[in-house]
Each structure stands twice: as structure tokens, then as C-alpha cells.
Amino acid sequence: MSTLPADNVVKKLKAKDFATDQDVRWCPGCGDYSILKQVQSVLAELELNKDDTVFISGIGCSSRFPYYMETYGMHSIHGRAPAVVAGLKLANPELDVWMITGDGDGFSIGGNHMIHALRRNLDINMLLFNNEIYGLTKGQYSPTSEVGKKTKSSPLGSLDHPINPLALAMGADATFVARSMDRDPKHLKEMLKRSYFHKGTALLEIYQNCNIFNDGAFFTFTEKKSKPDTTIYLEHEQPLVFGDGTKGIRLDGFKPQIVDLNEGKYTVDDLWVHDEHDQIKGQMLTRFFDDPRTNPDALPRPFGVIYSTERPTYDDMLFAQLGEAVDQLGDGDLDAMIAGGTTWEIK
């Protein structure tokens, strides 16, 4: 083994070492800035190596992300990042691969790839920048926009029922499903780290404010005033408490129910205790999806790791198969392959 000379010790990178020399071109005030900043600082905190890290995106405002990361990166085509990522990871499974997508990129044009990527479970991290709008094309409704949304392409209101990305992910048997928001840097960083450490495909949905075309879409969840009553921060093996400790979720049979902890009828001990590894309950949590602005009885929107499980990754299995084939058949021999079964001689 060779030892590194002292001055060659890998120097610790700082968040700013992960920034490129390119001007960041998002609109001032866009939620993407916060996400970029948290990702850069998480990469530094995790002491990741920029040469082994790759960011792959589709198309959209959010998908400009790789240009701003001083790592390897590819801004691919609209919706297809999951496929590009699959090929890259299978070419070189040693790489840390991060995929960046938007609500339109990942769940409209790329919806099919998304489903298959989630069930395939390559060891990658997916960050979904959900702003409930098509930002780059200047403000049409997206598959996550609410019914009735008025945009340039829906002047009388959108007719499309919105997609619930995390419920869809659970339906596709995703192995890691989490949600965070641009306006809670601390939580976002924690979720980025959790995604990174998950072995398998981690889908992290990040509520992101598009202050130009859909300003305030998530304010009810992100702003101090409403946040306590509209959100619930999940923690593994902790009861589902929200409303600054005044409210909780209890399971009445299979029905989640909001209970008042101050009333005296129920205590914390009566509440649903979060189990990250429970797929059925994870499924239910992704269904906490009513809009508190239109439905006063809406269950609070969950943030945190909704579900995580270990399942063999596609990349590991593929390389295991290659190894088994060699064990069984020996290293491929070109001459034997070319000659095949039956040959004859012309003299």
C-alpha cells in the first residue's frame, strides 16, 4: 500500500467549494436558491468528493441545478433524467448520483420513467423540486397544480385532478419517500442527509416556492403563522404530534383522526406512533393531502421520512448476476463464442 505524502491529504471542502463559476440564473427570491445552498453545505458536511459525485437533471428551472454544482453533471432532456441516471449508475456504480427534477419534469413528461425508476431501486438520490407550476415555460399549470388553478393555459381554471407524487411513489414500491421544504433549511439538510444515506432510490419531495408564477403556493405549510396547524413533522418511533404540541393524530380503526391533547380525553400515549418502516401506514401518511385552505378539517401535511425500507438495489443485483455468470460459465471466451456450436472445415 502506498501512503499519501502529508501535503496530499485530501483537503476538506467547504460549501462554497461546491459552487461553480457560473452565474446562478434563477429569479431573485426563487426557492431554488435555498435548496442549492443546503445541498452544497450538505455535500461539504458529508465530506463528499466532487470527482465521484454527479448531478443529473431533466429540463425546467430546477433542472438548471447541475450547472451550479462543482461536481460532474448533466442537464439532460425533459423528463428523462431517471433513465440517464440508470445508465450512468450501471456504467459506474461507485458514483454518488443525484437526480434533480421538477413536478412537470418528473411527474408529467417523465412520469413513466419515474414509476419504473422507483420500483427498480438503483442506489441514487432524487430531489423533486415541486413548485406546482411549470416555471421555465412561464407559468402553465403542472400535474401537481390544484384543480381550478388559473394560469395562462387555464384561464378559466385547470380541470386536471392533481397528482400526489409521494402516494404515487408508494404505489410504485419506492424504498425511501420523504418530504421537506425550501423554507426550513435545517429540516431540508437533515432530509438530504437521510436521502444520501439510504441505500436504494431515495425520493425527496421539496416544496419550492416559485415567486414569479406561483408565489405562496405552500405558504400555508411554510409560514410561521399557519405552519403549526397545517404540518406535522414525522420522527421515527415518535407519536404524531403537531400544533405546537396541542394536537395529535390518533387512529380510529383505519381512520386517522385529529385529537386535541388539551381537552383531556386523549394523551400522547393514545396517538399513532410513526414507524418509518411500515409501508401501509406510510401509504396512509402520503394520503394526508387535503388542502387546509379549502378544507378546514384537512389532516396536517407530513414532513420528514414517510417511509424507508431496505431492498436489494438494481445495480447490486446486476453486478451480482454478472459475477454469477462468470462463476458458472467462466470468463467469456471470444473464440468459443464466435465459433458457436457446429462448425465445418473447407479444405
Place this chain on the structure above:
Amino acid sequence: MSTTTQTTEEVTIKFAGDSGDGMQLTGTLFTNDTALTGSDLATFPDFPAEIRAPQGTLAGVSGFQLHFGSKKIFTPGDEVDVLVAMNAAALKANLSSIKRAGTIIASTDGFDKKNLRLAKYEDGATPTEDAKDQGFTVYEMPITKLTRTCLKESPLGMKEKDRCKNMFVLGFLYWRYNRDLQSTIDYLNRKFKKKPDVLEANMKTLKAGYHYGETTETFTTTYNVEPAPMDKGTYRSVMGNQALVMGLVTASKKSKLPLFYGSYPITPASDILHGLASYKNFGIKTFQAEDEIAAVCATVGAAYGGNLAITGTSGPGVALKGEGIGLGLMLELPMVIVNVQRGGPSTGLPTKTEQSDLLQAFYGRNGDSPLPIIATKSPSDCFDAAIEACRMTLQHMTPVILLSDGYIANGAEPWKFPKAADIPEIKVNFEPPTDDEEAQFLPYKRDEKHVRGWAIPGTKGLAHRVGGLEKEANTGNVSYDPANHEYMTKIRQAKVDEIANHIPEQAIDNGPVRGNVLVLGWGSTYGVIQSVVDDLLMEGHSIAHAHLRYLNPFPRNLGKLLRSFDKVILPEINNGQLAKIIRDKYQIPLLQYNKIQGVPISKAELKHFVGSVCETY
């Protein structure tokens, strides 16, 4: 009565029956045995689009045609000497392609009332009798009955017994052509090692067929075909897709790059996916994607990651891959797109052959997006063409399109295969790692061939960003600068054009280097053009044949070569696609011969056309 043996120069046999009758297998086994005798040969399978079209109907007829002989064989033959018809529909579908006074071997059980009705014969029709009246020799054999009788003692069920019928036919043909049964016995032993009952039943029926020929007095002649004058060497029989697969695997070994194949099943390209999936011990990674878009994009990802990245499909799949191919082009990554063409447009004729995706290969992407295109010309040539496509993509850092077609993919021919050691290595230059933190890496810096470096993730010191947005020259940064876009468009074109300086000049395949008539071809018309030009040369005409491997860019001397002939004839299995491009590029008049019927051009029709042009001199 004694049997006499007659020596004959060439024979064309067609095996035709229901898709469930095992005609493809019967044909393949007979072909393999024929190859062992040293005949030259060419085959053409012709199957229905549906896996199990209704039994007994015309739509369900599956055929396998074999042409073999003691001379050079270029095509699977226009007309057949012998038709094996397992049912009435098989006869009806093929009657017009039997030579005058040809032979029909009819399985009588396939000509009962029900089968006649399914084949849409009128009530009371007697097609075998009518065929006799038309001068065909018809041998009627109760094959089902004979098979069942010979398997009386077998423990197999009736259905399984009936499945041995094709062995009876095969055995009979082995007798008729003076063969022994060994190659098929070996095959059966391998195939049914674990099913002794099935093995025994097949063996028994095979032998029964042979003995039937020997002992039945109706058959008085057997035929002998001498070996063909072939180059010395070791041969095997090979199908197009099979050779293509082996070419790709070989390129992977020769470039020392792991091969990644991203694909979505589609006829007639699926066998490439199947074939590569069986070579996992060569480190071949096959990825059956959720659709063609994912297949090509995964291939782009694998190319970016440093693998030998290939995606394969047919025309409809290429249509879906367009944007992804454009991405590969913009990223200037090496990857091969294989298109095994079939009849189009849209779903078209999935199981039929056509050369109609050439313009798609040239122009089927948004933007000014030139790509090199090469074509394979025959089953065994797929091996070389695949290696050539890989070599080109790795050396010129551009996606390369490789065109094959259904006829080549499923056809077979003898192949004097090479030794691995004689195949040259393919050089790959990855950008080397660097410790220099300050030096700016320029991902779009080019060499004298306009080729950029291949800097793969994981390489120390080369972290950089690429993408589908227009690149600034050298830095690869996003650029909307007008002059830069024009420059980059031109340099992408120049990079492809430059390839002309690195490929062989166009050669004349057959005939003089100047003269009256040149037949120019590309792809699967190779065999039929060879055979027509061969004949016309023998008849004393001033004619030559040139066949294009490189369609974009063309070999440097092509214009000069075309102008060395008074007339250029261009046969294509499409509505004149290469003709458009040649006219556009060289502004020379062309005589087109286009057949768009989902089948190869026959020798007779082409000879008639080309011959009449020759006659005008």
C-alpha cells in the same frame, strides 16, 4: 424398384405450415445440416405478425426458405423447387412461388375439410389434385397419421406426439437429399437431455421419416448437391442478429470497455437483446428499459459513464429515441444506435423487411444534427459492421447509426469466421486524471479530427457540466451567442464529414471500374445485386456492382466512381430514399428500382430490369 441418385447444382426448399408446426425449427435444422455438407446457402424466414394467428388460416402461415447449391449462393431464391406444405393454407399462400414442374410435399391431414375451409378454398375443392393437373409433382403423405403410428408406444399425450410431425418431414428430406441424421440427432440429444420421452419420440419420428423415403416405392430419386467452391477455412452458419450480437461483444472485448445495451423489445430487433443477455459472462450489461426513450437515455448515461453504450430497436423505436439521440449528439458521446428496419410507417409491417428508415437516420432529429450512418449487407457482415460502428463511435466521439433490416436479421448464411486474435484492438482515449486544481478543464476542446475528449465522472480533477443546451466552444458552458451557435453547428458537421478521411474508399464489389452500367446498392440488396450482376457479366455486359457500407459520410471517391459509368441503377426496398440523397449530393441521374412489398427484391425481377438497361448498349 430401385432408387437413383441425381446430382443437382442448386435447390430451393420452402417449409411452410402453421406457426405452431415448427417450420422455423425444421428449416433451421435442415439448414445447419446443409451447411455441414459444404454447400453455399442463404435462408429467408417469413413469419406471421401474430404469434398464434388462428390455426389453419392464411394469416397463420409461417415459412422458411432455404436456397443451397454447389455454386455461390447469393439469395434465398425467388422460386422454390420443393414446397413442404403442412396444410392447405400453406399451399395456397405459396403456390405461386413454386417453380414450374416443381415438387409439393403435402401433409394430407392438413387438407381435410376444416383446413380447406380455413384456407378459404371453395367447398369440394381439391387443391392437391389441381396442382397435379398444373404439372407439379405432388407427394401426399399422411404425416400426422404416420407420426402417431410410429409413436403408438410413447407415453406422450396426443398433442405432444403431434408436435413431432416436423421431425418426420425432416427425416424424409434427409433421405431425399442423401444426408445422414447425425447433426439432428446431436441437436435433439442436447435439447431434450432432460426429457427422455420427448427425446425418444423425436428421434423415432425423425428416423421414421427417413425410412419412409427409403421404403415407400413412390420415391425413386434422391438428390445430391456437391459442396460449393468456398474459400478454405472453418465455417459456421450464422444469422444476422446473432452476428451483430457477437460483433458487439467482440468490440467490447477489443476496446476493453464493458458493454451496456439499453433496449425495449421490438420485432425484428429483440433477438439482439436476447442474444446479449445470454453473454453476461462477458460482462455484458443488458437493460430492458420501460420504453425506447428510457433505453436511449440510459444509453446516453452509460456512455457518459464510460461504457461502450449501445441501444437497439426498429423504426418506431428510433422515432421515440430521436430526442435522446440528439442529446448524445450534443454531448458528443460515443454510442451506437442499431436500427433493424422493418416495414413502415407507424407500426407498419413488423415482421416484414424494408429499407425505409434511411431518411429517418439522416434527418430524423430536430436541429442540424448530422450523424454517421453505416449499413450491414448480409447476415455474416453484421459482425464486421457492428465492430466498425463501435470503432467509429469511440474514435470520433459521436453517436453512430447502424442500419440492418429484418431480412438480414433473420436470414442465415455460412460464415468463415475470424479468429479473435486477428481482430484489431479498438483504441480508447479517456481524458487522464489531473491533480492540478487550478488548471481549467476544457471539455469541448477538440483535436485535429474535431473530436472532444471523453472525460468520465470519477476522473480526478475533471469535474465539469454537460447538457443539451448549446455549448460554448472549448469550455462547454451554456452559450446563446449567435456566432458560437453557428460555429458549433458547423463543427459538428465537420466532425462527421471528417470521418470520410478515416474510412476506406468505395470499392467495386464485382465487375470493371468503369463501364456502361453500375448497380449501386446498400444493405440487404447485396445478395440479389451480386447474383444479377454476376449473371450479366457472364453474359458479356459492361456492368459492375458497388455496395455502400458508409452512407454518411460517403466514401471520398464515391462521386468519381459513380461518374465512371454511363448509367447508375439504384435498387432499394423503399420508395427511393438513397436515390434522393445521391441525387442531392452528386446531381447525377439515377435509374431507380424500388420494391415496397415487405419482401426482398427477387433475382428474376431485378435481372429483368437491369438486363433491359444493359441491352440498350
